[in-house]
Amino acid sequence: MIDLAPPPPSLLIDASLFLDFDGTLVEIADTPDAVAVGHGVAPLLERLAAALPGGVAIVSGRPVHEVQALVAPATLPIAGSHGLEIAAADGAIAAPDRPAALDTALAASRVFASRHPGTLVEDKPFGVGLHYRGAPEAGEAVAALAEELAAAHDLHLQHGKMVVELRLAGRDKGAAVEWLMAEPARCRTVPVFVGDDVTDEAGFAAAVAMGGAGVLVGPARATSATYRVNCVADVLAWLDAACREMT
Template identity: 50%
Template sequence: MPHRPTTEVLPPLSADVALFLDFDGTLAEIAPRPDAVSVPPGLIDTLQRLRHALDGALAVVSGRPLAQLDELLHPLRLPLAGVHGVQRRSADDQVQQLAAAALEDVRAAVQALAARLPGLLVEHKPGAVALHYRQAPESGPQAEAALRELLAERPQLALLHGKMVLEVKPAQASKGQAIRAFLREPPFLGRRPLFVGDDMTDEDGFAAVQAAGGLGVKIGPGPSAAGARLPDPAALRDWLARSAARLAPAFSAPPTAAS
């Protein structure tokens, strides 16, 4: 993976962009557990403004399942890619999900591994299973070795390495594949893509947008093929809020059921 120069001054977001955003570690800070993440104040309003300014060409592309993303982003209902591309909901509300053959025995093996190594957390997702080791970082190498051995004769499945998490998913699923599918459809079709992410699971997304003439933006340190970088999620949220204010200054979000 090439190292790129750190560029922490992004050009203003323009109205011809197709905007793709990761969630954990990108829009929101990573929490000790997936269910402990919080949505920062003002984020929903910013995303509403940007969706309006971009004529709907805004999608969240995440490792989380669609149902979790909808709950976190309520009342927004955005185009989404979940579980690293295993699930995808298009702008016209059509949902697709890739099949994950031979996953049930893998789920059982991952659960058994977590029982042997204290501090590991198993997260079962539609079409995938994740093993978090944030609470036991010393167990990470042993867990990874065990999963690689488990998948050695299962070419239809792949191991994805994120921040303190190992995930088994269908080999054909990726964030890059999901972004390319969005770019073939309205309202993303014909726009210049920009994808923001924070870890190794986002690298194929960076490659996809940059191959299409767009820009990948890496959040935080570490090697990346992304062409630009921001230091942390707070810096991204600030840039998105300033972009929303410039592109949609008169936008008034519709009232929600709670208002």
């Protein structure tokens, strides 16, 4: 496996920037609600949005309303729930109806978590996350339950870092990038997608297919990304350097 070079600051010239959130802009926390957003993140996002021709959008597995609260006072387009809900900068959200199958999967996941201390159920608008960071030994049982529920209720199964998620099928982060790139403000730019998890691979692939680039955050691995940085701090330093170069 050949390691990837770090992205140059010039990569964002004539670009639209798409950023994952957890593990990319902020460190992953033990629980989703324990994440800490650095004081400089929102101002940096606002500077980038003003400097980039295609602006900045957040593309996250979190629900839109959570991301909006975490990046405030910055107001940005946000694709939440792995692209199943998309909010324009004015806050208007386009999203499908929540299927009843998710409520069934949610109930089964809560029963499982009650029997496996350290696991955590996350109820999302269009998904159910079952985290096992607090109980690594439960990983195989978590995966088995998720596979069973996905097959029984026609849900998409998504693996992540110490989490499995059951969600409505039909969208991923790559589809979100394609949808957002069709907007007039971005149609003459190239997409750059930055993310850390396997859930971000669809975003990398979509960006590269449209003539742009993907930036992997974290250790080297097989990926569709074209550049790599080591950690969240490196992401923020690179974005700051790129912003300075464009202003």
